[in-house]
Amino acid sequence: MAFVTANWNPLGEAFYRKIELYEMGWNLKDGLRECLVAAAPYGGPIALLKEPQRRSPSVRPQLEIYSSSGVAMASFPWKSGVVKQLGWTVCDDLLCIQEDGTVLIYDLFGNFKRHFSMGNEVGQSQVVEAKVFHSPYGTGVAIVTGASRFTLATNIDDLKLRRLPEVPGLQGAPTCWAVLTQDRQSKVLVATGADLFILDYTSPPGLSPQATSIVHMCVSFSYKYLALFTDSGHLWMGTANLKEKLSEVETKVRNPPKQMAWCRRPKSQQPSVVIMWDGHILVAGECKNTISYHLEGVSILVPELDGVRIINGTHHELLQEVPASCEEIFKIASMAPGALLLEAHKEYEKESQKADEYLREIKEQNLLGEAVKQCVEAAGHELEAETQKTLLRAASFGKCFLSNFPPEPFVSMCRDLRVLNAVRDYTVGIPLTHTQFKQMTVQVLIDRLVYRKLYPLAIEICRYLKTPEYQGVSRVLKHWACCKVQQKEEADEVIARAISLKLGEAAGISYSEIATKAYECGRTELAIKLLEFEPRSGEQVPLLLKMKRSQLALSKAIESGDTDLVYTVVTYLKNEMNRGDFFMTLRNQPVALSLYRQAQIGHLQSAVDEYNKAKNEFAAKATEEEMRLLRFQKKLEEEKGESLVGFSLHDTIRTLLAVGLHKHAEQLYKDFRVPDKRYWWLKLTALAEKEDWEEIEKFAKSKKSPIGYLPFVEICVKHHNKYEAKKYVSRVTPEQKVKAHLAVGDLEGAADAAIERRNDGEISTVLSRCSPSTDRALVERLNRAKATAAKK
């Protein structure tokens, strides 16, 4: 396969290759001449601003946005101020940095999003140069003004401007500068003459003495390395912290370069810097020799994680170090296991027995696993579908001879490549390499596709990669729907139906987000229709309130059962509505009403209770009685000085009896129609407490007791007066006799009563209370009675 290596160039130990990605779809008259160009990394979009320096106020430059393959995405005349620099954010928004320090943000389709300023002091001195940079914190902007002052914003989404200290002894604009991100901080590195400034004065170790001025510099994609170009034509390469020098190459070109970019990959063998002048580029690495390419027309370099893209008026190419696995396999006369496996497979296809020889050779060295791995890896690095296939077939062939080779790397590589080939397609125009794809993750790729409104492709990819619905298909559909609601020409009905039809079965869709979008576009009715599909009330309610659909919000909140949500609505309503409407609204929602009542603690409660009482005859009567009692208590308090108010009727009577006010007690008993039984109990207890035995006896004889006489016995015993108790035993009903006798401790009497009644249970009870030693005769009698009782 000699043709694979045809475009390889050696550089030191490594090879470099330049691959054509696209023939650009755009049609530019003058190529990239006199254009401001910005191309986003990871195969992102390209922005062009033609002739930014206006010749006359009437001529407006044109701002154009293209995909990486040169397919037009937007184009509009530039109406704002003079643009100094274009750049892309990490989420594919376009930044246009103007001379006056204003930064305008546009989306991929040229829609204006917002703007911010890099500080007021920029105004007079104007921006001389600006740079857009990326860090783990987002996208940042750095500018230098005509007064040579630097201002820096690390994250444009959380704008904090930092004015950097002045550079000592700097006259006029600095020759060159770069932004570094180190130790979680963004710093500007400035060259003046042969010196570099960060925060401290420093000079790179081992810079050629011939050099008197650093004229260009560039930082690697990872901010780890720095390259400097001097007026003597030397290229210095080292670490960004300036602690270490990697190499220095003499280019023999003294012109300052147009652009420089690091060209390295993770685990690079020969990291290099690409230097561009008009008409040619040079690749310089650690070794002394260099590679030189001729360039057609004006070009720009786009540094990537694993190479440099070169874009000119007609073509789009990728320059990169040949990945190790590709080199192993395709290098001429390579004996690497991957190369042998590829050879074996080729022979196998030709049905030649040589296949077996090659295979045996690999297997003898026990390297078949390694060979398969190399082929799979190399396939990932190739852009040609045919080459990918060849390599994967070889890998698959080799796998057959391995017993427990894990299938995942092979399978996932096949899947990844299919996705990559799809997005690299000319119509999509995202020329991602496998390394970049892995770094970027599928999530982000899907986001980018969604951002480009390539919904069907995004969904296909999600389905193909089996991304969980929630993060995959559902998310894409949601974005689609958000875009759909902005189509003003279609009727609410149509859109709502279209959305519900498509989103119907997808899980975890947030309809409220879509509805919010619709509301923002002024389509309230559509928003309400969409909200109906939202399963989470917590999401529905705030938007409904925002749209002033309070009734609906309230019923949705109640439906959810989340009382806190109901409170939210109620509180909102109370502030928004007048009192009458507020209560009218609540009246129809009993749950809300009761919650509101609780919140008001008691205020309304008492009123409601009044209402309840009024409706309830019994309660009304009881209240009346209570008032009557109160009057009585007050009167008596005044007359007798007994404190009674607050006592229940029961306790009032009891107190009266206790202090001997029998007549008054009697009066209450009659007035309040206290049942006889209760009154008897009450009087009995009250008298016993006073130990007024005489009165009790009188009371017992006053008429037939409605509560019987056992209570008399028991209460006397309770107050330790067995003598009095015995007086009432004879009057107790036969059923309670045993109990009464036992209460006063009269075992014999109890035994007599029990035997007389021939009740087995009662006899046993008495027995259980007898002690066998002292009451032997009684026990015998009882046992005999028990026996006769049992016989019957």
Add this chain to the structure above:
Amino acid sequence: MAAHLSYGRVNLNILREAARKELREFLDKCAGSKAIVWDEYLTGPFGLIAQYSLLKEHEVEKMFTLKGGRVPPADVKNIIFFVRPRLELMDIIAENVMSEDKLQPPREFHILFVPRRSLLCEQRLKEQGVLNSFTNIDEYILDLIPYDGDLLSMESESAFRECYLENDQTSLYHTAKGLMTLQALYGTIPQIFGKGECARHVANMMLRMKREFAGSQNQILPVFDTLLLLDRNVDLLTPLATQLTYEGLIDEIYGITNGYVKLPPEKFAQKKPGEGGKDLPTEPKKLQLNSAEELYAEIRDKNFNAVGAALSKKAKIISAAFEERHNAKTVGEIKQFVSQLPHMQAARNSLANHTSIAELIKDITSEFSSFSLLSLSHFLNYFCQVLPFSSRVTSEVFFDNLTVEQEFMTGVDTDKVNTYIEDCISRKDPLIKILRLVCMQSVCNNGLKQKVLDHYKREILQTYGYEHILTLNNLEKVGLLKPQTTTRNNYPTIRKTLKLWMEDANEQNPNDISYVYSGYAPLSVRLTQLLARPGWRSIEEVLKMLPGPHFEERQQLPTGLHKKRQQGENRTTLVFFLGGVTYAEIAALRFLSQMEDGGTEYVIATTKLINGTSWIKSLMDRPEAQIS
């Protein structure tokens, strides 16, 4: 510490661990030393999740009880309030924050709402002008707390009151959330059955929440086969009846809170010869009650009449074990004996404790005679010893009370004014006792005749004070007390169809759940039992007589998670009592789990563990003033 949680059919320790993890995460959010200010009500439930040691590991140095004024001085960086979302507590917190000593180094304030943050509370803090003083306002979602190996409780005291009286469904929302958490840990429950308005509501919310979470599908093999949601108001009768299991009686008499019981100390005094009766401890004895204690696990669900036999059997085994030492001849044998000593001593202590508790209960419950009604005679046979007189009076009261309860439950004279109740009112017995009985009569008669009801109400108001009209009102609202609207009393039909009364309940070796109430089989548990076999279709008629709808829902399982049941493997059902459950009901369900041919094992969840007293108390107006 919580090993007993993992021994059940379902390892509930997973839930506890999840809760602990979340607590640790919150504590670590507040960097530096901290002091916790507790809403006192929360300390009990939290004790079931984390001991002080866990808090200490996360730099909690001091703990205070939430009260007005200033937070006591403590040299800590953070003050964290652990509170329920209650408005009155917000006012106290505001007072605390505002009276903070300005001269001291500033302390950071945080609030942890349990079980959920509430907008209303935050609003109140804002009104008080202190909302911005808090660095963290967070919620600690403590819905279902593992209580024992087969028992979960939300420990939400007022759930029944809120749902049925105040029409506030917050606790139902928490229930549904709690069940979602449970499903996240133990898999989607494929079948949901329910009876009652609240049950319907909870099921609806669950299904709704499931749709909300759609997309993040749960890939856990389901542990529970069925969920049964039961409204407490489907069975108002059971909690009113006096529980007659060991654990139930402990709760009835002394009250079990958050797994602990406080007992009068006299019986626990260490009896050492020569010391006589002096130095009796005065502090109540606090004991933890759960299945971690082997003996307790064995006897707690027995009818109290069977406890004595179990204890004496255990005593024999233990003393036999101690006797073993005489047989230990060789060094090896002695060593083995000694190694078992700690376990044996623990068993002996446990035995001593429970013998004391049983004696305490016996003093109160045991009757001297056998004026027994129905199966009560069994109940009294065991402890027929001569008792001191005072306890005989209390035991008589207990017995009379029980007799009336059983009369009501069997439908004797439920339509007339009951003389025993009248007598109790006349004697001004504790109001809650009266209310329990009157409510029970009302429930067993499907409402009382207006005349009877008014008579009781008048008696109660005249005796205990007119202010109780609000309490009576509350009881009417929740249906515990009601006038008869139809002439037909359907309770007897329900009783007969569901076999709620078993004449020959065997307390020693039970063969039916009715043993837990010595005759009465709790309706709720009967419904559960019938659901498992033969299914509710057989009792449609009766279900219609009980309040609220009954329903069945199915939740789709992702393919591959359908359980393949082994031959003879039991089903697992989670029974959720909305509004509370009694220990006797739990005992009955455990009995069903253990039945050899039962085929179903039960895990029980509830909003709160209740008994008739605590339940009625929760419904009283101004409940704190009524503790009698």
